Amino acid sequence: MASSHALRWRWRTPRWLAESIRNKLLAMALLPLLVVFPLLVLALAVWGNAAYDRLLITKVRSDLAVAHGYFDQVLIEVGSGTQGVASSRALFAALQRLRASARNPTSQAALQAQLAQARARLGLDFLVLYDPQGQALGRAESTTSQTPAALAPMPAELAASLQAGSARATASLMRLEPDTLQALAPHLLPRVQIPVIATRNAAPSERTTESRAMVVLTTLPVRDDQGRTMALLSGGLLLNQNLDFIDHINRIVYPDGSLPFDSQGTATLFLDDVRITTNVRLFQDQRAIGTRVSQTVRDAVLGRGQTWLDRAFVVNDWYVSAYEPLLDAREERIGMLYVGYLERPFRLVRYGMLGLIGLIFLVVMALAAWFSLRWARSIFQPVEQMNRTMQRIEEGQPQARVGALAARDELGALATHLDQLLDLIAEKTQALQRWGDELDHKVAERTRELEMSNTSLQLAQQQLVKSEKLAAIGQLTASIAHEINNPIAVMQGNLDLIRETLGTHSQPVLAELRLVDEQIERMRLIVTQLLQYARPTEYAGYVESLNLNRAVEDCLVLVGHLLSQTQIEVQRDFQAQQPVGMNRQELQQVIINLMINAIQAMPTGGVLRLTSRDWPADQGTTTGAAQGAVLCVQDSGNGLSAQVLERLFRPFFTTKNDGNGLGLWISQGLVERYGGQITAENRADGRGARFCVALLTEPRAPDAVSTHNGRPGSL
Template identity: 40%
Template sequence: MPEAAPLLRRSVRHKLLAIALIPVLVILPLFLGVTLYQWSHKLDRLLLVKVNSDLTVARQYLGRILDTTGERIEMLARSEEFARTTDPGALLETYRDRLGLDYLYLAAPDGRIVASSPEDAHPVPPRNPAPAQGAWNTLEVFDRDQLYAIAPALAVRAEMERPGSAAASRSSIETRGIVAQSIVAAKLPGEDAAASMVGGILLNRNLSVVDSINALIYRSDSLPEGSHGTTSLFLDDLRIATNVTVPGGARALGTRASTAVRDRVIGQGQVWLDRAQVLDDWYVSAYAPLRDGAGRPVGMIYVGILEHPFAAAKRRTVGWVLIGFLSVALVTVPLFLRWARSIFRPLERIGATFEKVGAGDLAARTGISRGDDEIAELALALDGVLAQLQDHDRQMRAWNDELNQKVEDRTAALRRAAQELEAATYQLVQSEKLAALGEISAGIAHEINNPLAVIQGNLDVLREVLGDAATPADTELRLIDDQIRRISLIVTQLLDFARADQAGEDHPATDLAQAVAECVPLVGHMLARSSVSLRQDIRSDRPVRISRIAVQQVLVNLIVNAVHAMPKGGEIRIAGQDEDRAGAAGVLLEVADDGEGIPAAILKNLFEPFVTSRAGSGGTGLGLSICRRLIERQGGTIAVSSDNGGSTFRIWLPAA
């Protein structure tokens, strides 16, 4: 113990020093680091959101140029001035300058150039015909011959030196050009013959487009001092129009985008939204593909913000935060150490006392007799607690013996309760079985009533119509046979339900139109007596996955219910049409009536057993429950909607 006390004192001292210094030297730096990291990450995300928004504006502006060009050409093609002109070439020359186009021509349906501006242009006719309404606005890539045929100056303007690339097969001089072209339908002046009016703007070296976009999205004072935004148009990965400059101030026409950007945007047709190197500087960049009329990526549109000023601002912010932290630490750490010394000694004695108590010596005490501060008062309180602890320890030992006896008694009681619960569970299972048998038996009685009523009705007809002659009663006799088979099937279904696995048709298939037609004779006498008409409109020839008898059973139930809902007469409508749900083919069957409707109080539970709106007129409330079981067994659904104007049952059955 003499050697343990110094170790304990050092341990308490070190722990107290750690408690005092960790918040300043560990937690605060960690918090500042996480905060600065999150701030830096959020700033980077905001910059990406900014350039993504700028890219959207740039793409919309470029699209607006196309749309505006197409609209103006269409207005010219449909104008009275064009229709009455005797010199279409001069008119096209006037409007080409007015609309800011590089070329404008009129082509006959056979490809003949009727008039053009420039006058000597021999453009290749467009591969796409003019639409009947509006304009066909696309970006197209013209080779040198096509540009030269329009105007030699365009071919010269499109040429620019291509720096070395991985594609060794390409020429070092790029001669192609991207043209924003619009095609509209027109009439030949003085004739009624159809023609196409085509106009376009060469984007190569078209600095006004990129400058307008850049001025729109990067207005003055919209970015921090030192930063600036840039905009470029690319043919493939070659800059053909840009406000990016090289040392000396010249525009960086003919320079290339990075390989990673080209592979993502041109190769994969995706948008690039990340840092990217533009010449010698890093920019927060956004690139999007430019597609021709066939949807192929032929170039890119780019916007970006110089990253260096933002990175420098982040470094300055981190530096000021570090300086502030170090200043706070230099002031607070010595103060914390001084406060800690006044706590060391009393805490060491308290720690030694706890060590003795932990070893089992409940008679240990701190030995402090006067409470000069909170720590000394804590030591005095600890001595009092230890005295009480000794007394409680004696009581706990006595209570422990008593508790062990109570646990044994309760365990025996729980064992008896478990046995009683097992017996009660068995009785509950038997009760549920009896309840299920009661529902099934009532369902059988309900389902037997309808076939027997039909049999009885047809026997009455047989007696009244046939007399001694049996030949005219062939149809009624066949119906009697069908109903007898139906009764047999119902009994069979009851037996199947009683077993664990229900038997039935593995692959039933029923012609819905035929099944509906066969139901009409079954309920004809009820319709006649009730002044209710039945109209059919089955527009599906798909066989459905349900047995014919089951379909008849469902329809007879719904028709009988509809007749009861229309005591003053009305119309029952049965309609069917193909309907696919969740990728599965099927048929939607609707049965609607003009009756009084179903009360809202029972509508939501209508398909539950013993729920009926005819409780006072012989209804058992089992018909719709059985109908739902028959339909859902085959993967179908049944739903109902009702108001004062009648009810509609919608049955969806999967195709066989």
């Protein structure tokens, strides 16, 4: 059941394809164009799109690294600047005077002025000095300074960070509640109040105002000469609506002319998911401060702490974006740093490139299809014309011919040879009919004469007529076979050239080519049979394609009884790959004769060495294409003298008392009948003789066989 089910579902060649070489060639020419080319374009588009995306992501990753480096530099500068003020001699002296004067207004004003000067020099938003107990001693800010009495004590949140040991020379990010900022720098409260704007794709939220602050803050001790803490100095920078800060980042990351195709680069700082400072535009002149990030980005960056490197919807357009979380001193995620650039210009360029590639492929495919159809037509039209000619001849139109073809290739030559062959067959057919009529006329005349003779004369006359008829038919068939062999060889050669020229493209027409091969072989067999009939002595045996190595093994079995009676060791070295063309019984007769001679040359034992090699077509080389195979039979006897070598292949010459001297002579005749060679020589080391038989894969007349350095044994 399983085998029948598999057979039923096996794919079969459609009838329209199996019965027409035209359809096969058209399918072979158009299938790669209609299937392979589109798949190649699709693969190129997919690969190019992915590679283009990787380039964009790589670009925005490097942009984020630049922005992150500048952000870290700001933290370092705020920390080091505050550290420089805390360790300055001027601040120490001002604190000393403030203590000595019991905080009189003059000393208080001097301290306030010194803090204001340091704040302006460092570019900070605030600089506040506290005593070790957290009471404010002075504050420098960007507005009119206040008196010490109006200063608030150190905020609890700042005091908690000091107790946790977070005070360090490098500033850190902090997220401050409004009351904390009120106590630390009340003049900054207007910049903190940011209305939250409903944003597309953002997470649902009921917040309407963002009143928290993101500050770069450091708090450092002011020590005396003995290392005791005299005061605490807090310096910081507010990032909410700090447009100079974010514009500077944008100029560093995306200087003028750094982005091609008129793309625009942007940078943003987020407090939680709200833009607190940005150069992304909500409208033409209004920055998108107060808008929120999309929920997808928020979940990835703030929720899972990942760095986002992908396209993202920013306010009202798609950007190639990079987001990374911002951490406070306690390693908590309090916001995000963003850089990115408009995707639209790059997307348009990408689509344009893909369209151009697709157009180029369409043009190439159209041109290739046109040329393929023309070349396919140049192949199937001559074949169809030859097929129609053969059909007309089968239908009884012997004068049908292919005629002149425009093709000048192998198909054109094949059509010409086919016409020549048809002309030759028609001519020989007419001659055969004419000779047959003449022969019938002569036979009739002789018959009338013999009827008047006695019975013995009638029998003699009949025998004579038969002999003459056989002689006439033999002469006629020999002439026809000789004339037909030449065009058959030309047709076979052109057919082989067609197969070699087409290469792998001949797969769809292998069945038709194989059919032509079979018909040519059938014609060659008919010619051979005619020649055997005409010259029976030259084709005494039926020619077979034989494996020389297997034939030697079979002969060893036949002489096994002789080997068992001796101390002879048999060595085999069979490397012949080419078959040989010869009658099987005659080949065995030659091999057995050589083996028996070698065995008789070693009456006390020795080594019988049998080797086979391919017979190269090129003289004197072993690298040419093989034309047959060579068998060498070597013994370890006494060898052959010069007199014996001279007369070895003559009839009735023998060195044995019980021999008739015909074995080697008959063997030589059998081998040469098939165009082969047989040679004898002494081994190079002087230990025995060697007989070599060279046989062709395709037998031919002995005079047509070129010698191989004079001796096939040289192989």
